[in-house]
Amino acid sequence: MKLPELTITEAHRLLAAKEISAVELTRAVLERIDALDDRIGAYILAAGEDALAQAANADAMIAAEGCRPLTGIPLGIKDLICTRGLVTSCGSRILKNFVPPYDATVIGRLKQAGAVICGKTNMDEFAMGSSTENSGFQLTRNPWDTDCIPGGSSGGSAAAVAADLCLGALGSDTGGSIRQPASHCSVVGLKPTYGRVSRYGLVAFASSLDQIGPLGKSVSDCALMLQAIAGHDAADSTSVPVEVPDYAAVLGRELKGLRVGIPGEYAGTEGLNAEVLSSVNAAVKVLIDLGAETVDISLPHTRYAVAVYYVIAPSEASSNLARYDGVKYGLRRDEGDGLIPMYRRTRSAGFGPEVQRRIIIGTYCLSAGYYDAYYGKASQVRTLIVEDFKKAFEACDVIACPVAPTPAFRIGEKVDDPLTMYLSDIFTLSANLAGIPGISVPCGFSSAGLPIGLQLLGNHFDEAGLLRVAHQFEQATDHHKKRPPL
């Protein structure tokens, strides 16, 4: 077995038994990145020597105090998360040379756990996109079909995990950006409840929607990563002081009596690919075989979710991205003709078209005369979406649905039509609006060999429940054992 193909759980066993060293494992992963990443483009920055130094520290940690679940494990980090001393570009030319002077809280926690940061992964610029085509630097290709997108915005992280270019990764999810690329790349991706994981050091896109979460080769690997990063953080006033349970402990509990909600509105979604629907239906049957029962539920405001999201997210983004002005960090384009021209020139040169488009939409929606009609109205409909889920969870424990209407589309297929791209987020963005957790777990492949994911949504702070259902499903199927043809 090639070392990079190990899961976190398997690698941990070998490290703890001293059958392999952390340095060996990291070196093997770095060599694989050297050999394959030209074809995939998952990494903006591979950490090289720095990663080997971290691995040596991990070996010392293992010798001194024993091996904890993530000690010595090479992880990829979405380039939206601040890593001290390592360039953090957010996929944008405006931050091309930005070196954070601090670690994000999640990075601090991973380092304390002895994990090895093996590189920063590619993404849609400032997390705005569903295909990673909006990166200011490079394309990332889907390891299952390199003519296809890996999904986005955490496409680099998903592709890296799928191609065994790391053993696990962190991504971020504002409208589906962990779950959708996980689905397109046949890996597991979890968006925690809003406030479950600290956003300190996560470069903000939409502050009321953003969450950091794990992508991994198995559900139990994701449980281990979530365990390390979850929990209240005094540095993030939106992080919630709710106790973190032992996620691994309940994975094995059987599903007898589990009520799985099936939203009536989803099956008829325009553009829902027939193979996606049948894969998800087959997955639900597996859950039934495992002892669950299905319950028909209604999420009546589903048809408004995309509209609500594409007012709120750009509005919040327009505010969050105002800080990129060339003054204290990042790109500056100054031609000596004053401050405002410097701002304008810097931002036009530094931001790509999707980012500019969203800033303009957001600025418009928040401007005097339009605020109530757009942002105010969308915020009210958001309340109705929150209430839809509250009501649904009175009748069920988890909700099952597709992740994306189609499998991964071809590179370049949707770049010219932003609205079509936005509509493909229909199944994922409600969870961000309501703050509830969601997980994508592999449930099949299209006839063209492209991955399809099953999405499970849970009530606030029920990551343990989601992980348990996803784990039981995974263990009853073999989709997670397949590898891309590389």
Added chain:
Amino acid sequence: MKITRADVTYVAQLARIDLSDEAIEMFAGQIGDILDYVDLLKQVPTEGVAPTSHAISLTNAFREDVVSGPSDPDTSLANAPEREAGYFIVPKVIG
């Protein structure tokens, strides 16, 4: 919602972004389509519905007012596009 070139130019001015003529043209069309789509929200009755700006309601998330973290100028100025001694150099703002 028809978005004119003047609308885009005005909003770009607010957002401090320079746009080329082609960009203005393209954005006017695309953003017009998106705002047309968003008009769907007008159909939803929201009389008396409170807006949600934060999905998990927390109140008074305070911490003690205690200084922590690095505060040396070299750290803060490390990414400065232009610096001199302990200062960020910026374009002239006054006068």
